[in-house]
Amino acid sequence: xxxxTQLDSQVPVFEEAPVELRCNYSSSVSVYLFWYVQYPNQGxxxxxxxxxxxxxxxxxxxxxxxxxxxxxxxxxxxxxVHISDTAEYFCAVTSIYNDxxxxxxxxxxxxxxx
Amino acid sequence: xxxVSQTPSxxxxxxxxxxxxxxDPISGHxxxxxxxxxxxxxxxxxxxxxxxxxxxxxxxPNDRFFAVRPEGSVSTLKIQRTERGDxxxxxxxxxxxERSTGELFFGEGSRLTxx
Numbered sequence: 001x002x003x004x005t006q007l008d009s010q011v012p013v014f015e016e017a018p019v020e021l022r023c024n025y026s027s028s029v030s031v032y033l034f035w036y037v038q039y040p041n042q043g044x045x046x047x048x049x050x051x052x053x054x055x056x057x058x059x060x061x062x063x064x065x066x067x068x069x070x071x072x073x074x075x076x077x078x079x080x081v082h083i084s085d086t087a088e089y090f091c092a093v094t095s096i097y098n099d100x101x102x103x104x105x106x107x108x109x110x111x112x113x114x
Numbered sequence: 115x116x117x118v119s120q121t122p123s124x125x126x127x128x129x130x131x132x133x134x135x136x137x138d139p140i141s142g143h144x145x146x147x148x149x150x151x152x153x154x155x156x157x158x159x160x161x162x163x164x165x166x167x168x169x170x171x172x173x174x175p176n177d178r179f180f181a182v183r184p185e186g187s188v189s190t191l192k193i194q195r196t197e198r199g200d201x202x203x204x205x206x207x208x209x210x211x212e213r214s215t216g217e218l219f220f221g222e223g224s225r226l227t228x229x
Contacts, residue, residue: 004156034216043118043220044157044205051215090156092216099215100145101170104156 002027002093006105013081014113021076021108023091032099033074034092035065038107044090050074061085086112116140118221120206126227127196135191135224139208146189147218148181149205157205163189196228 007022025031035047048059055067065076074091088109092102119138127133139146145164149157159173166186174180178196183189193200203225207218 006156032216036220041222043222044207044218045220046217049216092156094216098170100147100162100209101159101173102149102157102216102218103159106154106156 002031002095002103004091004093004103004105006089006091006108008108009106010109010111012111012113015083016080018077018079019081019085019110021089021091021110023074023076023105025072025074025091025093027072027093027095030096031093032096033065033067034094034102035059035063035074035076036090036092036104037087038090039087047076047089081110081112083112083114086110118206118208118219120204120221120224122224123222124225124227126229128229129196129198131196131228133193133196133226135193135204135226137189137191137206137208137221139187139189139206140210140219142210143208143219144186144211145209146183147207147209148189148191149207151203151205151223153202160191160204193226196226198228201226201228 003026005024013019033050036044037047038044050067058064088107090107091105121136148160151157161171163183178194180192203223205223207220
């Protein structure tokens with residue numbers, strides 16, 4: 001089985017400042033990794049994913065994440081946030097053998113202040 | 115509509131009652147998923163349909179929970195003899211036949227409150 005730990009439940013940040021959301025995972029088999037975002041009153045949507053290849057992946061809205069196998073981490077970053085980035089962010093993992101079954105972390109709420 | 119549609123958006127019921135939650139996936143999507151999100155937690159996998167059949171129902175918590183997708187499109191999650199612990203947001207997602215691994219398209223969820 002796979003599991004995810006998101007180390008910060010809430011992250012307040014000022015507009016145009018950088019942000020990093022931390023995610024660590026646990027698995028005995030190879031994995032795929034994802035970040036989903038949920039804006040207020042909307043459904044979850046995929047931000048970015050790591051399947052294989054380059055460990056630095058870029059997603060929508062200027063976000064990027066780096067897969068670190070030795071540290072079992074997949075931290076999400078954005079160099080300069082906007083008010084519109086206020087949302088809840090979920091890290092998720094799945095085994096490469098049953099890639100439909102996502103295991104999500106508890107989420108990190110990002111609040112961007114002017 | 116273009117997205118995954120879930121009804122009702124909110125449901126309040128009494129302990130012991132029967133509840134049905136409906137999911138209308140994106141047209142043409144063959145795979146459908148149900149997840150449950152309890153307060154303060156991330157979504158938790160319940161069941162996965164590929165077409166009409168449940169390919170994996172290992173996440174259903176007990177035999178009070180059942181889901182169907184008789185024509186390979188709309189799905190209904192059925193909960194019998196509801197308990198207060200069933201209170202959560204029930205999320206439905208779908209993905210197309212040529213699905214990009216891990217890219218699920220989620221609805222806004224059905225919030226169930228059991229009094």
